[in-house]
Amino acid sequence: MARKRTKARAAGAPITTVVVMRLYIAGAAPNSVRAIANLEVICRRYLKGCYKLEIVDVCEHPQRALADGVLVTPSLAKVSPAPVSNVIGNLSDTDSVLAALGLPAGAIE
Amino acid sequence: MSPETLPPVRNPSDLRAEAAFNDWVRRLVKGAAELRAFDAGELDAVMDPATGTAILLPEAQAALQGSSRLVLSALDALPGEVCVLDAAGTVVMTTSAWRAFVAARAGAGLGVREGANFLAACRDAGPAERLHADAVAAGLRDVLAGARKLFRCDYVCHSPRGDCAFTLSIAGIARDGAVHAVVTRENVSERRRAGAARSSGRAKASRIAAVARAGTPNHLLAALPAKVYERLLSGLEPVKLTYGEVLYEPGEQMRYVYFPSDCLVSLLTVVEGHHALEVGLVGREGVVGFRLALGIPTASLRSLVQATGTAVRIKSDRFLRECRRSPALQVALLHFVNALMIQVTQTAACNRFHVVEARLARWLLMTRERLPSGEFHLTHEFLADMLGVRRAGVTSAACTLQRRKLIRYKRGVITILDQQGLEATACSCYRHRQVMGFEAGRDGQQSDDVHTGTRTRARRANWQRLWKREPRRVI
Numbered sequence: 001m002a003r004k005r006t007k008a009r010a011a012g013a014p015i016t017t018v019v020v021m022r023l024y025i026a027g028a029a030p031n032s033v034r035a036i037a038n039l040e041v042i043c044r045r046y047l048k049g050c051y052k053l054e055i056v057d058v059c060e061h062p063q064r065a066l067a068d069g070v071l072v073t074p075s076l077a078k079v080s081p082a083p084v085s086n087v088i089g090n091l092s093d094t095d096s097v098l099a100a101l102g103l104p105a106g107a108i109e
Numbered sequence: 110m111s112p113e114t115l116p117p118v119r120n121p122s123d124l125r126a127e128a129a130f131n132d133w134v135r136r137l138v139k140g141a142a143e144l145r146a147f148d149a150g151e152l153d154a155v156m157d158p159a160t161g162t163a164i165l166l167p168e169a170q171a172a173l174q175g176s177s178r179l180v181l182s183a184l185d186a187l188p189g190e191v192c193v194l195d196a197a198g199t200v201v202m203t204t205s206a207w208r209a210f211v212a213a214r215a216g217a218g219l220g221v222r223e224g225a226n227f228l229a230a231c232r233d234a235g236p237a238e239r240l241h242a243d244a245v246a247a248g249l250r251d252v253l254a255g256a257r258k259l260f261r262c263d264y265v266c267h268s269p270r271g272d273c274a275f276t277l278s279i280a281g282i283a284r285d286g287a288v289h290a291v292v293t294r295e296n297v298s299e300r301r302r303a304g305a306a307r308s309s310g311r312a313k314a315s316r317i318a319a320v321a322r323a324g325t326p327n328h329l330l331a332a333l334p335a336k337v338y339e340r341l342l343s344g345l346e347p348v349k350l351t352y353g354e355v356l357y358e359p360g361e362q363m364r365y366v367y368f369p370s371d372c373l374v375s376l377l378t379v380v381e382g383h384h385a386l387e388v389g390l391v392g393r394e395g396v397v398g399f400r401l402a403l404g405i406p407t408a409s410l411r412s413l414v415q416a417t418g419t420a421v422r423i424k425s426d427r428f429l430r431e432c433r434r435s436p437a438l439q440v441a442l443l444h445f446v447n448a449l450m451i452q453v454t455q456t457a458a459c460n461r462f463h464v465v466e467a468r469l470a471r472w473l474l475m476t477r478e479r480l481p482s483g484e485f486h487l488t489h490e491f492l493a494d495m496l497g498v499r500r501a502g503v504t505s506a507a508c509t510l511q512r513r514k515l516i517r518y519k520r521g522v523i524t525i526l527d528q529q530g531l532e533a534t535a536c537s538c539y540r541h542r543q544v545m546g547f548e549a550g551r552d553g554q555q556s557d558d559v560h561t562g563t564r565t566r567a568r569r570a571n572w573q574r575l576w577k578r579e580p581r582r583v584i
Binding site for chain 2: 029059089
């Protein structure tokens with residue numbers, strides 16, 4: 001069994017990578033709350049624990065948002081793996097979010 | 110979230126118009142070369158690089174204000190008495206329950222109105238509230254200083270309408286570098302009263318459990334239907350009866366009725382100028398004081414405790430009440446009275462016709478049956494009284510039994526060595542066991558779980574069959 005697994009890896013099976021994301025929100029504003037809920041669903045369904053998420057409240061840390069080049073909230077930034085990408089909105093459009101995260105829609109599920 | 114927790118919001122006039130805003134965002138997105146924008150929904154805020162602050166868009170702002178109002182309304186509708194204090198201890202918000210309390214008690218019991226200072230109210234508390242007001246003030250200062258997150262204290266508020274018990278808790282909320290406090294007061298008078306009632310109920314239950322645990326239950330009680338027994342149980346109390354104790358003298362009022370568990374009570378008839386003579390023996394199969402059930406409040410015989418042990422007793426009036434209420438108890442008592450009458454008449458005949466040795470053997474066997482162990486403490490004088498003979502006669506008979514290795518008698522302790530041999534020696538009165546009205550097992554161990562054992566169930570079933578044949582009103 002162990003040998004087989006080694007072979008499979010050698011054949012180029014995808015190695016799970018951890019997706020690092022940062023979500024910028026504005027306090028308890030409705031779209032921000034929705035964005036958190038939508039992102040949680042996406043992470044649970046498509047990333048299955050292989051992710052790191054940091055939530056930044058721009059009302060509390062506006063300078064940080066500006067330093068990161070975030071101009072509107074809610075805004076999701078994929079930090080790694082490259083390429084870096086951003087999604088603006090409440091993340092209800094799952095396909096757009098998946099595309100931004102580099103996960104083709106329907107391919108993972 | 111309340112409006113105070115939000116950062117200062119600025120609404121730039123050039124962004125109020127929808128078209129202008131859309132244009133601004135479009136330029137924003139186009140201007141950032143690395144931004145791969147996906148318009149996946151709506152926005153809440155935009156950053157103003159000039160001031161370095163987040164600007165909430167009108168819709169988000171309205172939604173937040175709406176939700177703040179909702180939070181305030183929800184807080185106001187809470188059933189608890191809650192007030193919110195600022196860092197200086199001034200009441201900035203109260204719930205309707207708090208306001209209702211303040212209105213009803215006119216400031217008593219730390220009832221502070223909105224706008225007043227809680228610490229000042231504690232300082233100005235009356236002498237009746239001084240003690241707990243000082244404790245609350247100290248707790249509040251600690252919370253506001255950040256020394257503790259939660260302070261809780263119980264206090265009683267005295268008023269002409271009665272005392273009220275409260276639990277007051279103060280929780281700190283750290284915000285903007287200062288600590289605010291939420292004071293929650295709960296009226297726990299009702300709960301305390303309920304707790305007190307429960308604990309008195311528990312005391313009663315533990316007393317009942319003590320009765321249930323106190324040795325082997327009495328057979329008469331065990332044979333009662335469960336419902337009747339449970340009703341009786343609340344009036345029963347365990348008691349230890351010691352050797353030589355007289356429960357009743359002839360002509361004396363019977364204050365209690367005793368149900369022996371593992372003790373033995375002799376019924377003695379007192380004849381003037383003579384020693385008292387035993388005419389009956391009551392152990393765990395019966396009851397002492399049954400004459401009450403016949404409607405006679407005084408004793409006719411001396412009831413003397415012959416073997417130390419436990420019993421349960423019930424007050425006479427309660428016993429009578431239960432008797433009147435429960436035909437089942439009446440029938441059980443009548444069965445016992447019948448058995449005792451047979452025992453008494455048989456004993457009378459036995460005392461007249463049978464030799465001391467046989468009578469002694471019968472008496473020892475009857476005693477053994479009613480006691481948990483085959484070893485009991487008896488003196489020759491006592492035996493002589495029981496059997497109505499001279500002491501010398503008892504000594505001689507005991508020596509004979511001992512020589513035949515049926516019993517061992519040493520320093521007043523009699524041990525039965527050969528039960529069957531003793532039965533053979535005993536007079537015919539003992540062998541008429543059903544006539545003697547005693548059916549208890551010889552082995553005291555058997556009766557340990559008498560209340561749950563199959564034997565008891567069989568007895569109860571048998572008894573219930575008997576009861577069905579009886580007319581409903583017996584007495």
